[in-house]
Amino acid sequence: MNCTDFLSQLTDYFDGQISPELLEEVRTHLAGCHHCEVVLNTTRQTIEVYRGQEIYEISDDLRERLHSAIMTKCLEKKRA
Amino acid sequence: MPTIQSPGTEEIHPDVALVERAREGDTAAFEQLVRQYERQIFRVAQHITQNREDAEDITQDTFLKAYEKLSQFQGNSKFSTWLVRIAVNESLMRLRKRKTSKTVSMDEDVQTEEGSIPRDFAEWRPNPEQIFDQNELNDILRRTIQGLPPGFRTVFTLRDIENLSTEETAEALGLSIPAVKSRLLRARLQLRERLSRYFRQRKEGQPA
Numbered sequence: 001m002n003c004t005d006f007l008s009q010l011t012d013y014f015d016g017q018i019s020p021e022l023l024e025e026v027r028t029h030l031a032g033c034h035h036c037e038v039v040l041n042t043t044r045q046t047i048e049v050y051r052g053q054e055i056y057e058i059s060d061d062l063r064e065r066l067h068s069a070i071m072t073k074c075l076e077k078k079r080a
Numbered sequence: 081m082p083t084i085q086s087p088g089t090e091e092i093h094p095d096v097a098l099v100e101r102a103r104e105g106d107t108a109a110f111e112q113l114v115r116q117y118e119r120q121i122f123r124v125a126q127h128i129t130q131n132r133e134d135a136e137d138i139t140q141d142t143f144l145k146a147y148e149k150l151s152q153f154q155g156n157s158k159f160s161t162w163l164v165r166i167a168v169n170e171s172l173m174r175l176r177k178r179k180t181s182k183t184v185s186m187d188e189d190v191q192t193e194e195g196s197i198p199r200d201f202a203e204w205r206p207n208p209e210q211i212f213d214q215n216e217l218n219d220i221l222r223r224t225i226q227g228l229p230p231g232f233r234t235v236f237t238l239r240d241i242e243n244l245s246t247e248e249t250a251e252a253l254g255l256s257i258p259a260v261k262s263r264l265l266r267a268r269l270q271l272r273e274r275l276s277r278y279f280r281q282r283k284e285g286q287p288a
């Protein structure tokens with residue numbers, strides 16, 4: 001397995017959807033390739049840092065305003 | 081190692097009964113569905129359009145459309161996936177309207193490998209959360225995701241921010257599973273590369 005092959009397995013690796021044979025190849029490659037090890041670690045950190053932060057949190061005020069607007073429009077539709 | 085994929089569910093989803101009641105004219109049931117998903121729909125729209133006002137309009141339009149088309153909802157997919165699909169379509173339409181010089185679609189800019197080939201090989205130490213405070217970190221994450229082409233940003237948002245499965249993401253975007261996987265990989269690698277500028281381990285004496 002070379003670095004390109006490794007990258008092509010990365011998504012399945014993270015999803016735990018990789019066959020035992022391929023997993024063995026991935027591990028062997030990682031043991032001998034520092035660059036791919038860093039890519040693996042920092043890609044995992046990329047996913048985790050985005051999952052851990054609410055970067056577009058909606059305020060309670062905005063949520064209530066949106067909610068009322070949605071329900072008003074739907075009720076108008078229903079009556080029409 | 082723990083898997084990042086969210087597990088699928090075989091049981092009957094509680095939304096099914098709510099949708100059924102809403103179809104029969106029970107507005108309270110529909111309102112409950114709105115409550116459950118309005119934050120998610122807003123986030124998806126904001127991530128794709130990168131514009132708060134657009135995201136507000138899209139959130140309203142998505143639920144109104146869902147309400148009008150409730151009878152067309154087949155129940156083959158989850159109600160939430162169906163909603164996300166409406167929101168994604170509305171969001172991409174907004175982007176198209178906003179950009180007069182450039183077309184915007186799920187296929188835009190995804191042919192190029194540019195930025196998807198790893199070049200930065202420094203570890204991130206300490207963890208980003210330890211270097212930056214919440215506001216700085218959010219600012220970096222926002223700016224970084226803004227730079228992704230819409231076709232990548234959308235896949236990353238659904239899979240990694242909203243935790244949809246690969247199958248649900250494919251369904252919501254009308255893409256094949258291999259296409260979702262390929263875009264997700266490239267989105268993650270591009271983000272990793274861009275974030276490395278902020279998070280890479282500094283050598284001693286090197287300014288942050």
